[in-house]
Every structure is written in structure tokens, then in C-alpha cells.
Amino acid sequence: MSTATTHHARPTGASHGHSRRGRRRAQGSPWVALAFAAPLIVYLVAFYAYPLIRSIDLSIHDYNVRAFVQGDADFMGVSNYVDVIRNPLFPQALWNTFLFVLVSLVFQYALGLALAVFFKRRFPLSGVLRAMFLIPWLLPLIVSGSVWAWMMNSDSGVVNSFIGIVGIDPVNWLTSPDTALASVIIANIWLGIPFNLVILYSGLQNIPDEVYEAASLDGAGPWKVFWRITFPLLRPVSAITILLGLVYTLKVVDIVWIMTRGGPADSSLTLAVWSYREAFGTGQPDFSPASAIGNILIVIALIFGLVYVNLQRKVDQ
Amino acid sequence: MKSSNRRWWHAALGLVFTAVMLFPVYWMVNVSLTPRNELRKSPPQMFPLNPTLEGYRAVFDQQLPALGTSLVIGLGCVLLTLIIAAPAAYALAMLNIRGGRTMNFLLLVAQMVPAVVMAMGFYAIYVRLDLLNSIGGLIVADSTIAVPFAVLLMTAFMGGLPRELMQAARMDGAGAWRTFRSVVLPLSRNSILTASLFGFLWAWSDFIFASTLARNSDFIPVTLSIYNYIGNNTTQWNAIMATAVVASIPAAVLLVFAQRYVAAGVTAGAVKD
Numbered sequence: 001m002s003t004a005t006t007h008h009a010r011p012t013g014a015s016h017g018h019s020r021r022g023r024r025r026a027q028g029s030p031w032v033a034l035a036f037a038a039p040l041i042v043y044l045v046a047f048y049a050y051p052l053i054r055s056i057d058l059s060i061h062d063y064n065v066r067a068f069v070q071g072d073a074d075f076m077g078v079s080n081y082v083d084v085i086r087n088p089l090f091p092q093a094l095w096n097t098f099l100f101v102l103v104s105l106v107f108q109y110a111l112g113l114a115l116a117v118f119f120k121r122r123f124p125l126s127g128v129l130r131a132m133f134l135i136p137w138l139l140p141l142i143v144s145g146s147v148w149a150w151m152m153n154s155d156s157g158v159v160n161s162f163i164g165i166v167g168i169d170p171v172n173w174l175t176s177p178d179t180a181l182a183s184v185i186i187a188n189i190w191l192g193i194p195f196n197l198v199i200l201y202s203g204l205q206n207i208p209d210e211v212y213e214a215a216s217l218d219g220a221g222p223w224k225v226f227w228r229i230t231f232p233l234l235r236p237v238s239a240i241t242i243l244l245g246l247v248y249t250l251k252v253v254d255i256v257w258i259m260t261r262g263g264p265a266d267s268s269l270t271l272a273v274w275s276y277r278e279a280f281g282t283g284q285p286d287f288s289p290a291s292a293i294g295n296i297l298i299v300i301a302l303i304f305g306l307v308y309v310n311l312q313r314k315v316d317q
Numbered sequence: 318m319k320s321s322n323r324r325w326w327h328a329a330l331g332l333v334f335t336a337v338m339l340f341p342v343y344w345m346v347n348v349s350l351t352p353r354n355e356l357r358k359s360p361p362q363m364f365p366l367n368p369t370l371e372g373y374r375a376v377f378d379q380q381l382p383a384l385g386t387s388l389v390i391g392l393g394c395v396l397l398t399l400i401i402a403a404p405a406a407y408a409l410a411m412l413n414i415r416g417g418r419t420m421n422f423l424l425l426v427a428q429m430v431p432a433v434v435m436a437m438g439f440y441a442i443y444v445r446l447d448l449l450n451s452i453g454g455l456i457v458a459d460s461t462i463a464v465p466f467a468v469l470l471m472t473a474f475m476g477g478l479p480r481e482l483m484q485a486a487r488m489d490g491a492g493a494w495r496t497f498r499s500v501v502l503p504l505s506r507n508s509i510l511t512a513s514l515f516g517f518l519w520a521w522s523d524f525i526f527a528s529t530l531a532r533n534s535d536f537i538p539v540t541l542s543i544y545n546y547i548g549n550n551t552t553q554w555n556a557i558m559a560t561a562v563v564a565s566i567p568a569a570v571l572l573v574f575a576q577r578y579v580a581a582g583v584t585a586g587a588v589k590d
Binding site: 029030032033034036037039040043044047048050051052053054055057058063068071115118119121122123124125126129131132133134135136138139140141142143144146147148149150151155156157158161164190193247250251253254258272275276279280287290291294295297298301302305308309312 | 405415423425426441458468547561569576
């Protein structure tokens with residue numbers, strides 16, 4: 001391929017165009033390529049790498065507001081991390097994060113898949129309705145969060161008046177430690193259904209019709225077809241959907257913060273929300289523990305992220 | 318006849334599902350039109366029987382600057398994202414840049430970094446540079462959500478463009494820059510649109526960066542404005558919901574005019590056919 005690189009040095013040299021190898025590398029001096037990528041490289045270093053380094057720096061020093069401005073915080077090593085992990089809130093936040101992610105994903109996936117299968121049949125309005133299903137995903141989280149908060153209001157919320165119709169007593173959704181986590185999970189499931197629906201639907205489109213035709217000739221019913229054909233063939237797409245959802249769900253802050261602020265009594269506190277609260281949620285910013293929590297979260301996200309990247313590569317091949 | 322009957326059954330069922338799914342959106346509109354003295358009625362008013370526009374009047378009186386700020390931030394973010402992403406995607410997709418695979422990998426990983434961690438990093442940097450509460454600072458921070466996505470999306474798209482066109486451009490004596498500007502960019506219109514739409518929507522919807530980097534700004538975006546609203550007066554829920562309705566307009570516009578691009582964007586990140 002090295003011949004192709006020289007072509008570009010003389011762009012006027014049209015006679016080189018007939019080189020067969022040049023077809024694959026239309027234009028290709030490495031310096032030209034680098035010049036086009038340079039803004040991105042500078043951007044990634046300045047606005048991704050540098051903030052990340054600063055966040056690590058925060059977590060290994062003892063930063064308070066004064067040290068922030070002066071820049072003379074004491075070096076702490078890993079002791080911020082040790083403090084965070086020893087904090088009684090840590091196991092609780094970890095458990096809440098686990099529940100939040102697991103329950104959200106299970107329901108988002110199951111409902112998204114059921115809807116994708118449903119919408120796969122052509123019926124009047126199917127395209128329009130499927131588009132409407134995207135709405136929850138497109139709304140600003142602060143909008144959805146405040147709508148759900150008002151719907152789940154103990155006294156005047158519509159949710160309580162609905163369950164009152166079937167004779168259930170009003171629930172203090174957001175103000176009771178028993179239900180706060182469940183409430184934010186319900187809202188988060190609602191938010192995640194569109195994403196699952198769209199991806200699984202496009203996965204279903206890629207299953208060739210002949211497979212279904214063969215199955216219907218064999219006399220298999222719809223239930224059997226789903227479990228024997230659709231579900232197994234959809235497995236790679238399912239895995240990608242779930243892993244991507246997992247990485248995104250791990251870092252959710254907005255919706256929980258708007259609805260419960262992680263409370264009451266830390267009952268809906270996840271790792272991401274805890275980190276946000278330490279740094280920005282109280283009048284007394286505590287950046288060092290906050291960034292320690294955040295960096296622990298990055299490690300967890302990266303582990304699943306690498307699994308995802310690996311899987312994506314296998315699917316592409 | 319039986320099968321056509323069944324199709325209508327499906328349509329009816331689909332309508333029910335959609336109605337259930339979109340109930341919170343309906344509720345937002347309903348509450349935004351409810352007079353203040355009926356907000357706390359039990360059971361709540363299911364339909365806006367005597368609708369009021371007092372909530373929307375409050376939006377016009379108080380929220381216009383915030384909406385303007387969000388618009389500026391959204392557009393600035395789109396511009397910055399495209400300036401960075403389009404040439405980079407060209408280099409990755411067509412110029413066979415060295416380390417392209419590594420770059421792709423880094424961009425995937427970059428999308429997985431929690432925003433709260435980025436917010437702390439930016440906060441630490443902005444304190445020193447005196448960029449807190451500035452619109453430019455917020456545009457840069459918001460763009461970090463969109464840039465990796467935009468590069469990956471446009472790279473995938475440009476990778477599918479016919480090589481013969483590039484070849485032809487080169488035969489005509491066009492350099493890399495001319496080819497990029499006159500051939501690749503016009504052909505990539507769809508992916509540029511998708512990237513722009515998402516860039517705008519994410520910047521418009523951002524709360525984490527706004528609430529950390531711009532909370533004492535003279536110009537706060539509409540998300541932060543809603544949040545402050547909820548904190549300050551919990552009685553005027555019709556005004557809060559009216560603001561929420563107005564803040565949802567970009568999403569609605571997107572869905573009506575660009576649904577194709579939205580679905581393409583959601584899928585692009587996860588599945589390539």
C-alpha cells in the first residue's frame with residue numbers, strides 16, 4: 001500500500017490514478033490524515049484526558065474550596081478511596097446501584113422486546129405509533145423527572161388516585177424509604193424502553209423472512225417460533241443492547257436527583273448520585289471523596305464497556 | 318377477511334400501548350393547563366376542563382432568557398461538534414490514518430465515562446481559568462457528550478461512500494481538502510444532520526454540566542431553570558409543567574421532521590448492519 005501514499009504528494013498527478021492498489025486508499029499521505037484528525041486529537045486531550053486527570057488528581061489529594069483556588073491541597077494517596085469504601089454508605093450505595101441497574105435492565109429489555117415483536121407485524125398506524133414510542137427517550141431528563149415526581153406525589157399524584165380505584169391505599173412513593181428506590185426505577189424503566197425497542201426492532205428486521213416461513217411450514221405456533229427462532233437469533237443484538245444499557249444506567253444521576261436526591265435516608269442513593277451529592281449537592285462541596293467514588297464508578301463501567309467492545313467486534317466480523 | 322380484521326385488532330392494541338406509554342406526557346400537558354386552585358384536588362383533574370394559560374404566561378414572563386440561553390448553547394455545541402468531528406471522521410474513514418482502530422476504541426470508551434466525573438474535572442479546571450458560569454465553558458463541556466458519538470457515526474457513514482467518487486475527484490486534481498469539502502461533506506448530509514440533531518438535543522437537555530458549571534450564571538439554561546423553579550415554589554406546578562412542555566418542543570420538532578434520523582442515530586451507536 002505504500003505506493004498509494006506517494007500519490008497524494010502530487011495531487012495533480014492524475015496519471016497515477018490507474019494504480020489498482022490506489023483504489024483502496026484514495027488519498028493518503030499520513031500527514032494529511034493527521035491534519036484532518038488533529039482537531040479531534042487536541043480536543044480529546046484537552047477536554048477528555050485532562051478533566052479525567054484532574055478528577056484523579058482530586059481523588060488523591062485533600063481538596064477543600066480554599067485549596068481549590070490556591071492549588072495547594074495535601075497529598076493523600078489512596079486514603080480517600082479507603083475512606084469511601086469503609087464508609088457505611090458504600091455497601092448501601094453499591095447495593096442500590098445493583099438493584100437500580102438490574103431491575104431497570106430486566107424490565108426495559110423484556111418490555112422493549114415484547115413491543116419490538118409486536119411492532120414487527122405490519123398493521124395500520126404501526127410506523128406512527130412506533131415513532132411516538134421514542135418520545136420518552138427524547139425528552140430532557142429534567143422534564144421526565146419532574147413529571148414523574150408530580151405524578152408520584154403522595155397527596156395530589158395521579159398514580160395514587162389510579163391505584164385507589166382498585167382499592168389500594170395511597171403510597172408515599174418518593175417520601176418513604178421503602179418505595180423511593182422502586183419509584184426511581186419505574187421512571188427509569190419508562191425512559192429506557194424506547195432505546196431497547198428501537199435497537200431490538202432493527203435487530204428483528206435483520207432476521208430473514210425465510211427462517212420464519214420455514215418454521216410456519218413446520219406448523220410451529222407463534223410462541224414456539226419466538227423461543228426457537230427469534231430469541232436465539234437475536235442473542236447478539238440482545239447482548240449488545242443490555243451491555244450498552246448497563247453502562248448508561250450505571251451513570252444515571254439526573255432522574256434520581258430530581259425525583260428523590262438519593263433520599264429519603266439514602267434509600268435511593270446510587271454510586272453516581274452519591275458522587276454528585278458529595279461534590280455539588282450540598283452547600284459543603286467535598287470534591288475528594290466525590291471523585292474517588294466517581295473513579296470507582298468508571299472502573300466498573302469500563303469493565304462492562306470492554307466486554308461490550310469485544311462483543312461488538314465479534315458481531316461485526 | 319380474517320387477516321384484515323386481525324390487523325385492525327393490532328392497530329387498536331398498538332393504540333392502547335402507546336396511550337399507556339405516553340400517559341406521563343399527556344399528564345404534563347394536562348397539569349400545565351390546570352388552574353392553580355385545582356392542582357391539589359383529589360382525585361386529580363383528569364382533563365383540562367377549564368384550561369388556563371397562567372402557567373404559560375409565567376413561562377413567557379420568566380423563562381424566555383433561559384430558553385434563549387439553551388438555544389445558544391445547543392447551536393454552539395452543534396457547531397463545535399461538527400468542526401471537530403467531520404474532518405476527523407474523514408481521516409478515519411477515508412485517509413486510513415495510522416492508529417485509526419485505537420482512535421475508534423478510545424471514542425467508544427470515552428462515551429462510557431460518567432458525566433459526573435467529567436463535571437468534577439471541568440469544575441477543577443474552570444475554577445482556575447475563571448470559566449465557571451460562562452456560556453462558552455458550558456458549550457465545551459456539553460460538546461463532550463456529542464463529539465465521540467458524532468465521530469463514530471460519521472466515520473461509519475463515510476466508510477460506506479463509494480470509493481470511485483474519491484478516485485474521480487483525485488483524477489480531477491482535487492486535493493484532500495477539496496475532496497472533503499466538495500465531495501465528502503455534501504454526500505454525508507444525512508449523517509451530519511443526525512449528528513447535529515443529537516448534539517443539539519443533548520446540549521439542550523443537559524442538566525449535570527449546567528447544574529455544576531453554570532449554577533450561578535446570569536444566563537442559565539432552561540433545564541437548570543426548571544430545577545430552580547421546583548426548588549423555589551412547589552405550589553405552581555402548572556407553571557413548572559408549562560416550562561417542561563416548552564422545553565420539550567425541540568424533541569417534538571425532531572420527532573416530526575427528523576424521525577428517520579433519530580432512529581438511525583439510536584441504532585448507529587449499537588448495531589451496524
